[in-house]
Amino acid sequence: MAVDFEQIRNNKTAVRNLPAPLADTAALEAVVGSILADNPFGCVAYESGGETIPGVVRGREQYTARIVYLDGDGKKAGAATVTAGTTAGMNAAADAVLADAALTAAVGGTPQRDANKDSYSCQLKCHDPNGETYTLTFGRKAVRLTSYEDDAILDAVEDWADTVVSLS
Template sequence: MADFVPTTVNRTAVRDLAVPIASVTSFNTLVQSVIDDNPFGCVGYTTKGGETVDGVVRNREHYTAKVNFLDGEGKRVGTVSLQSPTIAAFNANAAEVMDNAALAAAMGGEAVRNGPGETYYAQLKCHDPSGDDYYVTFTRKTVRLSSYQDEAIRGKVETWADTVGTLE
């Protein structure tokens, strides 16, 4: 029977945020700034198929809106959770639930957005000049660096994160 033989050492590092990122707008601004400003010095490359890929790209993302339904006494009588693939869909889906009178009647209460319960997730794929690919994943409460081999990569990400007030 053949054994699995490790070929590389991939690491993961997580920074827990003292205060969750306040809004989907600030979250998107942060993620987009990494793509636009490329603070880690990532480089573009060409795939074997000839496709040109930027040094930093969105790999995957999803956003979850939460809407509670409250009765006349303020008691929660129902809840809706909507996971959406983009921020535009997140906003549109939440607005649709908030404005849906038939749903509110069926739930037996008034729709109220649960902002603190909402979640945001965006994973960026970064291509290091060394040729290694790694991932920086943002949520409202953490920043995760994964699949990196060289500690210098962690150093670059950590140095950058230390300069961003919302990532303390």
């Protein structure tokens, strides 16, 4: 006789698509930094593995820069992307690609940074006073709230996001 899986939690996901992409990584860091500094959701520290974990912590981060190579007519001859775990790493890698004469010769054209095609994200892990741990992921074009059960968490995040100009 087979034993069935039984649902024990009701984790939810919600997405806010931004009306305009975040302008750059500084805009992303301003939003993330304000949450880390001000803790607008009232997150609380907790114990895990004998360690005290702050109520809000950075999780995974990813920053990707796009470089396009344009021919003499301004048409795209090629492209390159570089990805790093920090803004500084992304910018340093992009600068290295832009300065790489051998790569430029191989691809052809003139390299230019296409900042409008850059992408980036930063994940925050938040521990709600009700005991839930949920994730807020900030990207260039959207904010994603995942792994929450209590709709009060969504309400708090929505109310806060409504007050942040770059998110509303």
